[in-house]
Amino acid sequence: MPPYxxxxxxxxxxxxxxxxxxxxxxxxxxxxxxxxxxGDADLAPPEVAVQRIQREVERPEISRYGFALGLMEYREAxxxxxxxxxxxxxxxxxxxVPLIGSKEGIAHLALAYxxxxxxxxxxxxxxxxxxxxxxxxxxxxxRYALRPDNDFLVDLDEVPADVLERAKILYxxxxxxxxxxxxxxxxxxxxxxxxxxxxxxxxxxxxxSELAFDGYVPPSIFEIQGARExxxxxxxxxxxxxxTGWRCGWACGNPExxxxxxxxxxxxxxxxxxxxxxxxxxxxxxxxxxxxxxxAVFQERRDAAVESFAAAGFPCVxxxxxxxxxxxxxxxxxxxxxxxxxxxxxxxxxxxxxxxGPGGEGFFRVSFITSPAxxxxxxxRAGRVLASYGAVAA
Numbered sequence: 116m117p118p119y120x121x122x123x124x125x126x127x128x129x130x131x132x133x134x135x136x137x138x139x140x141x142x143x144x145x146x147x148x149x150x151x152x153x154g155d156a157d158l159a160p161p162e163v164a165v166q167r168i169q170r171e172v173e174r175p176e177i178s179r180y181g182f183a184l185g186l187m188e189y190r191e192a193x194x195x196x197x198x199x200x201x202x203x204x205x206x207x208x209x210x211x212v213p214l215i216g217s218k219e220g221i222a223h224l225a226l227a228y229x230x231x232x233x234x235x236x237x238x239x240x241x242x243x244x245x246x247x248x249x250x251x252x253x254x255x256x257x258r259y260a261l262r263p264d265n266d267f268l269v270d271l272d273e274v275p276a277d278v279l280e281r282a283k284i285l286y287x288x289x290x291x292x293x294x295x296x297x298x299x300x301x302x303x304x305x306x307x308x309x310x311x312x313x314x315x316x317x318x319x320x321x322x323x324s325e326l327a328f329d330g331y332v333p334p335s336i337f338e339i340q341g342a343r344e345x346x347x348x349x350x351x352x353x354x355x356x357x358x359t360g361w362r363c364g365w366a367c368g369n370p371e372x373x374x375x376x377x378x379x380x381x382x383x384x385x386x387x388x389x390x391x392x393x394x395x396x397x398x399x400x401x402x403x404x405x406x407x408x409x410x411a412v413f414q415e416r417r418d419a420a421v422e423s424f425a426a427a428g429f430p431c432v433x434x435x436x437x438x439x440x441x442x443x444x445x446x447x448x449x450x451x452x453x454x455x456x457x458x459x460x461x462x463x464x465x466x467x468x469x470x471x472g473p474g475g476e477g478f479f480r481v482s483f484i485t486s487p488a489x490x491x492x493x494x495x496r497a498g499r500v501l502a503s504y505g506a507v508a509a
Contacts, residue, residue, distance in 0.1 A: 125250050129243060130470030134458075141462060149485065149493040152464035154292065154438055156484040158357040158412065163401045164394040171390035181386030183377055185213040192396035193350075193365050200324075200402065201335035209370040212377045215387050217322055217351040217364035220376060221286075222248035223383065224347070224366075227375035228283050228316055229254035235284035238269055240293050240441075240471030240478070242320065245286040257282070260474040263432075267296035271309050279313055288320040290333055293471055293480040294441045295434030297331065303339045310345040316372065317346040322364075325355040325406045327436035328414040337367075347372050354438060355406060356398045363387050363395045413438055419487035420494070427498030440481040444468075448504055450479050456503075461496035 134152055141148050159165070171177045190207035197203045205211055214220035225248035229235060232255070237245040239258035249256045257278045261267040269287060271279065287306065289298035310317045319336035327333050336342045347368035353359040366373060386392075398405065417433070420440050425431045429442045444453055450467035457463045466482075468475030483490055 122251050130466050146462040148462040149489050150464040151481045152466050154482050155359045160358045161398045161405050164398040167397040168390050168394040171393045177389045181389045183381050185386045186389050186392035189392035189396045192399040196399045203337045205367050212366040212373050214364040216362040217349040218244045220366050223379050224376050225249050225252035227379045233283045234281040236282050237286045240475030242292050267294040282315050284316050286318045290323040290436030293439050295437040295439050297435050307339050307342045319346055319348045321348050322351040323437045331435040343369050352395050361391050363391050416483040419490045420483040423491040423494035427494045428501050441478050443478055457500045463493045463496050
């Protein structure tokens with residue numbers, strides 16, 4: 116057989132790649148497994164979406180190709196949502212790209228903007244779709260280390276000048292995965308201004324915009340002056356609407372920025388199933404009723420996670436958004452070793468910080484995706500594993 120390409124061999128192991136199989140084995144062995152690994156809540160999608168897709172699958176025409184156009188109703192629902200939620204107007208035909216989940220679009224975007232020798236700047240720890248898209252496009256990844264002392268914000272002034280000269284893309288994700296960090300408007304304005312100055316495309320991953328707490332309201336990047344000239348924003352139905360497996364999202368921005376992504380996709384896929392697009396349109400139009408109630412459920416889980424993991428010996432910063440805790444470990448405990456021990460001995464699945472790149476070492480990620488009672492039980496088990504090291508988290 117022919118050799119594997121350097122592109123494939125250069126990809127790291129995906130953090131969730133092997134966990135489902137091992138989780139299944141542990142359950143078969145009789146272990147009570149609590150999965151706090153994937154950002155995949157045990158909650159139902161909106162009833163309006165479920166009812167809509169049930170109706171749509173009975174229509175033969177809905178099973179035809181959607182192509183790049185997709186369902187016009189979905190495009191129009193996206194535009195309505197962006198207007199109501201962020202006060203931003205978009206043309207449904209030229210400024211919106213329907214996606215098979217935001218992950219797909221983020222990864223494929225690099226094929227439209229990077230060539231060999233070009234650089235993308237990405238947060239580390241961060242979503243591995245940024246890295247995967249860059250490597251598959253034969254670009255170079257500059258990994259910016261996010262740290263508590265810089266509030267997990269990317270500072271372009273700390274990036275070497277030769278990197279900035281070759282940079283074509285900057286990936287930002289606020290509210291952030293895995294850190295739960297948020298970005299102040301003043302910071303976002305400074306980033307937009309710098310991207311314009313440096314001619315860098317700002318890729319703004321806004322998948323957690325509707326999962327915020329304590330009165331915090333995450334912005335769209337397009338609420339920042341000048342962002343239309345330099346940015347593309349990605350949204351997902353996955354987290355807000357508990358529709359992770361439905362694979363549906365979108366990108367938006369000015370026509371000159373989004374059309375290359377649409378062109379790349381025209382050679383790769385023929386669109387999301389039209390029935391899912393119809394259901395997504397119904398969910399988006401029900402946003403005002405659905406999103407606050409769903410966020411309230413996650414806030415209850417967040418509170419349980421912060422309280423119980425702190426009591427178990429892990430210092431917690433209470434996140435204002437996202438569905439994650441980013442918890443520190445003692446420097447003597449490798450994060451992968453801790454996560455493996457926790458899963459094998461106590462049946463609790465978390466993600467080690469090292470799974471998000473070397474910059475994530477020293478932490479682990481908890482997804483507060485199950486009931487408060489199960490979260491508290493998982494925290495108690497994690498505390499036992501921590502105690503087995505004879506260490507106290509610092």
